[in-house]
Amino acid sequence: MPEKMNKNVLWMSGMLALSLLTACGGGAGNQPASAGHEANGHPAGAAKPAGGHEAEAKDQHADGYETTGHEIDERGIGGHGTSGHETDGHGTSGHGTRNSHGDHDGQGSHGGHGADGQAEAERLKASFSFAPGSAKAGESVKLTVQIADSEGKPVSDFEVNHEKLLHLIIVSRDLSFFKHIHPEYEGNGQFAIDTSFPAGGDYNIFADFVPKGGTAATLSEWVKVEGEAGQQAVVQADRTLVQVTAGKEVELTLSGAKAGEEVTLTFDIRDAQSKEGIANLEPYLGAVGHVVILSADAKQYLHVHPTDERATGPKAQFATVFPKSGVYKMWGQFQHNGQLFTVPFAVEVK
Template sequence: MSRRIGLLFLTVAALLLSACGKESSWEEEEIVEESNRIITDDVKVNWELEKNQASGKSDLIRISVTNKGEPMDDFEVNHEKLLHLIVVSKDLSYFNHIHPEYKGDGVFEIENEFPAGGEYRMIADFKPTNGHSISKMDWVTVEGEAAQGVAVKVDDRLEKKVDGMNVVLSVEPGLETGKEVTLKFTVSEGDGKEPVTDLEPYLGSIGHVVVLSEDGERYLHVHALEEQGSGPEALFETEFPQSGVYKVWGQFQRDGEVVTVPYVVEVP
């Protein structure tokens, strides 16, 4: 028995000595290049407002986008624009969806006439090259006298009439949190509610929908279903992250004009 143990010991020792004579396995591993993929947390947005001295009515909005502290200068066209800017008043009564001009070195600019002073939610949607779509938002204070706030009231009926069109919103299978739902807008016109079938593409799809929670803290990026026609129905998919009150703005284009239809819903 002792002879066998001795042979086993000698065999193991020989193997260990042989292994020591070889090059380290670390040097044999394949070198993997670090990804250049842009990380959302590395992207920052700075907001500046500058009053138009000539008119005194509008403000120049300047948006500076950086990645790891350096100007981000490479963007992809997303829904026909490099950057979408959503401007909403604190009481959600004012809404504007605009598209700033790119000035280079990560800077976008546009003028906007605010209805009053006070706090506004600024939301920038953009897609950097070599990155996913990004939404960045912040509260920005506009100089001037603030208007009397308007209470956010949940709609009893989700049917609105705007610019001669009747637009009915329904949610399928129903309003609830944490599950994908379909927002269906049905568009008609006239007292007879004739179906509208001549909606025009807006930003590359049948329409555009923005959803914001009552406190302005939860913004939903809503996608239209692909390969839709020109009405009377327009379908969008989203998911409400928490229960609460939300405002929904549906935007549709007809005869070259964009119509914005607002609703307020409560998600149980």
């Protein structure tokens, strides 16, 4: 009898052990399907959402959209360029950090600096000053630009960029006034030029340059000019993209007008009287032309060069990307028979 009871006990113990193994899913190596959800939040073997696509989108964005130009905030701090001065909206300045523009690779590039330009922005600053201390409308004044690093030490070496060490762009608050000039280098990071302003008010000055061994950068600042202010106009898109200036009829066409997408700008330059295309445009700063683009609020700045710098007309093409929707004003600059002419257009980007 005791022997029979022992056999029953052994049999029941074996059955109990088998039941426990079954309940646990057969041991290691046979985890249930729900384990995949606990590990990564998605079913095991399912395609990975978002993560891979976001990484691609950011890489593409860094190489394209953001680097085409830069965004400028109220202090003169912008996207992927360098520094300027902090302003209070009235031209009063302090130091701030600023932006950059499109990259110039000698092939008419319209792209920009990406991470390199952003790093450049963080290590540079600029100051803009007038002698004897202020600028007055209608009077010649000496404008000085000082380029320094983040510690205030002068940046003394610069690369020649489209035949110049420094390009200076000046626009009025309503973008009705535009000037592109080239200060002389005086050494020790300082540039200077005599210039004038047509009316009192606020003007935005953009200093466009390439530090030795660095990437292209643009520093900007709002400055105040004394004198009677001119009548301000709201920047609106042109109804027709045909302008006549300096005896030239210039028609602009865009391959598209959507923010974040590459667009080709085509300037068709004709004689205003005969309507014949002008095929003997002369190089201006080493290229068939240059185009500067600003958003209506002057917070988006693009400086683009032609896709074919050796073109001679009648068509000159430029490629860029408008970073945001809104109204943009652009100035195309070309040279013919020794005369430089500037043609403005305003377009709306969706």
